[in-house]
Amino acid sequence: MAMKLPTLDAEASTGKDVHVHRVTDHSVEVVSDSGEGxxxxxxxxxxxxxxxxxxxxxxxIIPAEVEPPPRNPAGASGIRIRLGDRExxxxxxxxxxxxxxxxxxxLGRHExxxxxxDATILVESMWATHPNPDVRAEWDAAMEVLSxxxxxxxxxxxxxxxxxxxxxxxxxxxxFALGMLCWIFDRDLEKAKDQIAYTFRKxxxxxxxRNVELLQLGYAxxxxxxxxxxxxxxxKDDVPxxxxxxxxxxxxxxxxxxxxxxxxxPITPATSVSHMLGEVFxxxxxxxxxxxxxxxxxxxxxGSSYAGKCAFTITSxxxxxxxxxxxxxxxxTEIPLVLVxxxxxxxxxxxxxxxxxxxxLAAIFGQPGDAPHVVLAPATIEECFTxxxxxxxxxxxxxxxxxxxxxxxxxxxxxxxxRPQLSEASYPAPPDQRPIPEGLRPYDWDPKxxxxxxxxxxxxxxxxxxxxxxxxxxxxxxxxxxxxxxxHDMRSRKIAAFQNTLLPPEINGDPEGGExxxxxxxxxxxxxxxxxxxGRREGLSVSSTHLTFLSPLPPGLKEIFGxxxxxxxxxxxxxxxxxxxxINEQNRRRGQLSWLLRAxxxxxxxxxxxxxxxxxxxxxxxxxxxxxxxxxxAA
Amino acid sequence: xxxxSCSLLTAAALEDDxxxxxxxxxxxxxxxxxxGCGDHSVLTASQRLMTENQLKPETxxxxxxxxxxxxxxxYMKTYGFHGxxxxxxxxxxxxxxxxxxxxxxxxxxxxDCVSIGAGHWIHAIRYNLDMxxxxxxxxxxxxxxxxxxxxxxxxxxxxxxxxxxxLPPMNPLETTLGVTNASFVAQTAEWVPxxxxxxxKAAYEHRGFAFVRILQRCPHFTxxxxxxxxxxPDRIELxxxxxxxxxxxLDKIYTNQIRHDPADLHHARELAExxxxxxxxxxxxxxxxxxYEETRALPKYTARQKIDILNEEFxxxxx
Numbered sequence: 038m039a040m041k042l043p044t045l046d047a048e049a050s051t052g053k054d055v056h057v058h059r060v061t062d063h064s065v066e067v068v069s070d071s072g073e074g075x076x077x078x079x080x081x082x083x084x085x086x087x088x089x090x091x092x093x094x095x096x097x098i099i100p101a102e103v104e105p106p107p108r109n110p111a112g113a114s115g116i117r118i119r120l121g122d123r124e125x126x127x128x129x130x131x132x133x134x135x136x137x138x139x140x141x142x143x144l145g146r147h148e149x150x151x152x153x154x155d156a157t158i159l160v161e162s163m164w165a166t167h168p169n170p171d172v173r174a175e176w177d178a179a180m181e182v183l184s185x186x187x188x189x190x191x192x193x194x195x196x197x198x199x200x201x202x203x204x205x206x207x208x209x210x211x212x213f214a215l216g217m218l219c220w221i222f223d224r225d226l227e228k229a230k231d232q233i234a235y236t237f238r239k240x241x242x243x244x245x246x247r248n249v250e251l252l253q254l255g256y257a258x259x260x261x262x263x264x265x266x267x268x269x270x271x272x273k274d275d276v277p278x279x280x281x282x283x284x285x286x287x288x289x290x291x292x293x294x295x296x297x298x299x300x301x302x303p304i305t306p307a308t309s310v311s312h313m314l315g316e317v318f319x320x321x322x323x324x325x326x327x328x329x330x331x332x333x334x335x336x337x338x339x340g341s342s343y344a345g346k347c348a349f350t351i352t353s354x355x356x357x358x359x360x361x362x363x364x365x366x367x368x369x370t371e372i373p374l375v376l377v378x379x380x381x382x383x384x385x386x387x388x389x390x391x392x393x394x395x396x397x398l399a400a401i402f403g404q405p406g407d408a409p410h411v412v413l414a415p416a417t418i419e420e421c422f423t424x425x426x427x428x429x430x431x432x433x434x435x436x437x438x439x440x441x442x443x444x445x446x447x448x449x450x451x452x453x454x455x456r457p458q459l460s461e462a463s464y465p466a467p468p469d470q471r472p473i474p475e476g477l478r479p480y481d482w483d484p485k486x487x488x489x490x491x492x493x494x495x496x497x498x499x500x501x502x503x504x505x506x507x508x509x510x511x512x513x514x515x516x517x518x519x520x521x522x523x524x525h526d527m528r529s530r531k532i533a534a535f536q537n538t539l540l541p542p543e544i545n546g547d548p549e550g551g552e553x554x555x556x557x558x559x560x561x562x563x564x565x566x567x568x569x570x571x572g573r574r575e576g577l578s579v580s581s582t583h584l585t586f587l588s589p590l591p592p593g594l595k596e597i598f599g600x601x602x603x604x605x606x607x608x609x610x611x612x613x614x615x616x617x618x619x620i621n622e623q624n625r626r627r628g629q630l631s632w633l634l635r636a637x638x639x640x641x642x643x644x645x646x647x648x649x650x651x652x653x654x655x656x657x658x659x660x661x662x663x664x665x666x667x668x669x670x671a672a
Numbered sequence: 673x674x675x676x677s678c679s680l681l682t683a684a685a686l687e688d689d690x691x692x693x694x695x696x697x698x699x700x701x702x703x704x705x706x707x708g709c710g711d712h713s714v715l716t717a718s719q720r721l722m723t724e725n726q727l728k729p730e731t732x733x734x735x736x737x738x739x740x741x742x743x744x745x746x747y748m749k750t751y752g753f754h755g756x757x758x759x760x761x762x763x764x765x766x767x768x769x770x771x772x773x774x775x776x777x778x779x780x781x782x783x784d785c786v787s788i789g790a791g792h793w794i795h796a797i798r799y800n801l802d803m804x805x806x807x808x809x810x811x812x813x814x815x816x817x818x819x820x821x822x823x824x825x826x827x828x829x830x831x832x833x834x835x836x837x838x839l840p841p842m843n844p845l846e847t848t849l850g851v852t853n854a855s856f857v858a859q860t861a862e863w864v865p866x867x868x869x870x871x872x873k874a875a876y877e878h879r880g881f882a883f884v885r886i887l888q889r890c891p892h893f894t895x896x897x898x899x900x901x902x903x904x905p906d907r908i909e910l911x912x913x914x915x916x917x918x919x920x921x922l923d924k925i926y927t928n929q930i931r932h933d934p935a936d937l938h939h940a941r942e943l944a945e946x947x948x949x950x951x952x953x954x955x956x957x958x959x960x961x962x963x964y965e966e967t968r969a970l971p972k973y974t975a976r977q978k979i980d981i982l983n984e985e986f987x988x989x990x991x
Contacts, residue, residue, distance in 0.1 A: 235988070277990065277991075278990070279986050279991060280989055280991050281989045289982065289985065292978070292985075293982055295975070295978075297770075298766070300766065317985060319970055320981050321973060322970045322978075323970070324769055324770075324968050324970065326766075326769060328762065328795075329792065329794075329795035330791060332759060332792075333759070333762035333791075333792055334762075336755070336759045336761075336762025336763045336765070336766060336792075337762050337766035337769065339755075339763060340735070340762065340765060340766020340767040340768075340769075340770070341766035341767070341769060341770040342766075343753060343763070343767060344733075344766065344770040348766065362759075363756065363759065366755055366756050453991045456986055456990065457986075459983065460979075461975040461979065464975035468771075494731065494733050494771065494774055495730055495731055495771070495774065496730060497729075498730070499730065499751075500729050500730060500749055500751055500752075501751070502734070502745040502746045502748075502751070502752030502754050503753055504746070504754040505738075505754065505755060506754070513746075514746065
């Protein structure tokens with residue numbers, strides 16, 4: 038068998054001749070079977086790195102099952118941490134350094150082309166000499182496959198080392214791995230210890246002590262045995278920062294927005310928003326209501342909003358489908374409602390833990406009957422925080438449904454951002470309980486703006502019944518032609534009036550125009566902008582713009598598109614590729630944003646989309662840029 | 673906050689207002705139900721209850737779903753929420769969780785509650801929020817013109833089951849009494865106004881989720897189901913107990929009576945299950961059951977306090 042010898046070479050084991058590689062961008066993965074704590078290891082490593090001043094983006098590698106069979110490539114569980122010498126806005130391309138607790142999880146990552154061709158791999162050595170011959174055979178077979186690439190594979194006796202400290206190494210390897218990473222990247226051990234203490238603060242002190250011991254063990258082992266380290270410059274700025282994932286940011290953003298009731302039903306990947314709320318909402322006088330189903334969750338939120346406090350509901354694609362009828366009701370009755378959809382792959386149950394941006398058109402057009410409302414998408418983890426206040430304000434001032442489309446990429450991605458400055462102004466006033474002046478009606482639409490003042494139960498003189506039936510200004514059921522047309526007009530006009538207040542999106546690259554403009558929305562912003570930056574460094578005339586408002590769309594798009602020879606959306610949803618069987622210009626199914634932009638601007642907006650169950654990689658976008666440059670792309 | 677203190681002042685000012693409400697103060701436009709529809713009796717009984725208990729129109733909310741009976745809120749001069757089919761209870765839950773100060777009544781038909789909204793019904797019983805839930809049960813879908821409902825008697829013909837309903841009907845009392853944390857279960861009939869009123873009053877005064885099944889005739893589609901019963905009071909059995917429903921003047925007409933202690937859940941289930949008589953009265957009541965809105969009643973903070981707490985929270989994430 039021709040394979041690289043996966044053993045420690047003599048030079049490495051002396052630890053004397055250590056080569057320090059200076060890097061500006063490096064991706065690390067820790068992969069294991071489920072339940073071995075790889076994610077915790079990576080989270081702590083990411084936090085420590087952020088605290089030291091590196092740009093960081095971490096993303097979890099999550100199998101669909103809670104505990105898939107062990108030593109199985111498809112069950113690989115873990116985390117990727119991308120470090121940079123500047124702000125890191127996305128998960129990057131390929132992994133440079135891997136710590137694998139078994140060779141099968143490693144193989145799973147290899148098979149997904151997640152690893153750089155020259156990646157360095159630290160893999161648990163016990164499987165090579167395992168008493169079970171089947172395991173040894175699996176190891177040999179895996180090594181054969183892995184030898185296709187130029188990986189540098191280093192065997193590490195993690196189990197043997199950990200057994201000197203703990204009885205069950207399954208519960209300790211992660212901290213040993215953390216210790217190794219801390220040595221390799223020269224992390225501040227005190228910061229790592231603090232972070233361990235914080236992570237295990239709810240457990241007994243001896244757990245923290247044991248984990249710190251394992252950390253030091255891994256650090257010492259790496260120091261004695263490894264021959265490489267990475268030096269990645271840190272940034273020093275005085276801006277105080279916080280680091281969290283997008284779902285935590287949504288939860289804390291909701292608190293900061295003064296939202297006081299969240300109604301939800303568990304659904305991946307949205308649920309962790311409610312885990313966070315479950316922990317902290319009580320502290321603010323908020324209520325997290327876990328409803329009996331997705332429909333009820335929407336109903337409870339609408340009932341709460343109706344009673345005077347704008348509420349929100351959290352879901353993912355399948356839940357969005359179930360809530361549809363209630364969303365129509367909120368639109369018809371003009372009750373404010375914020376809905377967060379943390380998108381996953383679809384259709385149907387699809388890919389619960391993996392990212393897609395496939396709910397856009399369902400979010401905008403999914404309600405039977407004409408149901409105009411607002412759809413927003415945060416593009417960064419920081420925006421996950423800030424968008425909740427924006428959403429509440431729009432929902433309340435327009436008496437409308439506001440949908441916030443996050444996705445699994447933002448949900449599980451962890452990155453630092455400037456610590457939010459909180460202000461009392463961002464909190465809503467308590468429900469208005471003043472008497473309603475005589476003559477005022479519950480839908481006194483201003484014909485110019487379509488807006489009307491909301492009556493809240495408790496206000497004397499405002500008694501009326503809201504209804505999902507067609508109704509007039511008095512909220513009386515009205516099927517006559519004039520009332521039907523008028524109420525449709527008014528519900529649409531307030532969205533138009535709102536659209537009139539939006540600003541055109543900014544251009545990343547050259548605002549004057551050029552050859553190619555990429556248009557994105559949601560979590561892909563970081564990857565798109567990084568690809569554009571690399572393309573521009575290559576001399577390509579490429580720019581990008583990113584939409585926060587998807588419905589209504591911001592003004593000025595047609596004019597912006599006119600400055601570029603070609604416009605192309607970049608999205609994580611399905612589109613037919615030109616040249617696919619049967620596909621031509623007319624029947625081609627396109628990326629969801631490109632449908633929308635073509636319809637609203639009559640510009641021939643192309644699309645480049647992928648549905649790989651993973652975030653877009655900047656290098657792949659760059660490749661798409663090169664392939665889609667009109668006239669070869671000279672600037 | 674200024675706005676907060678303003679609204680508190682307003683609320684306080686209203687506390688000692690000297691308004692006296694009469695029936696007319698609760699009456700909306702003329703109800704557009706068929707003449708002879710049982711919904712009319714329930715509407716009148718509700719307005720009478722409000723008058724007797726001097727409920728404020730502005731702090732009372734009637735929530736309904738879709739169906740004939742769900743037009744109910746439109747005919748009340750209170751706040752009302754005419755929502756979507758089967759989903760009145762989640763809306764009402766949201767209202768009560770957010771505003772425990774409001775009196776909440778939920779009006780549902782048998783299709784609404786027992787069929788499309790059955791899941792919400794089961795869970796609302798368990799949540800035990802302090803509200804009155806009325807099931808206006810005429811054993812048929814009326815608004816959509818005579819389709820079988822879960823409570824349609826076996827063999828009863830409809831447009832969807834023209835050879836007669838295939839299965840025995842669902843018994844809403846049995847179901848309700850089977851749900852953990854049920855706290856008030858009663859049955860009454862629209863053609864016995866005194867009993868209907870007394871039941872609504874007991875339901876309103878109950879602290880918790882008061883479920884009342886109201887037997888109704890649909891003059892259009894099911895006039896015969898209770899036709900004979902209306903004429904023959906002996907087919908009714910009244911549940912009697914000092915802790916039960918106290919309706920005046922029924923003893924002479926409804927001589928068929930059975931003593932039942934509403935604290936006795938097992939006996940209540942036996943009575944609900946037994947189809948030998950149509951029983952009106954309070955099957956079960958237990959005010960000691962936990963109420964969801966109480967368990968979720970949390971201290972209120974000012975914006976400033978919230979900001980301070982949130983800033984503390986950020987420390988956990990500080991870099």
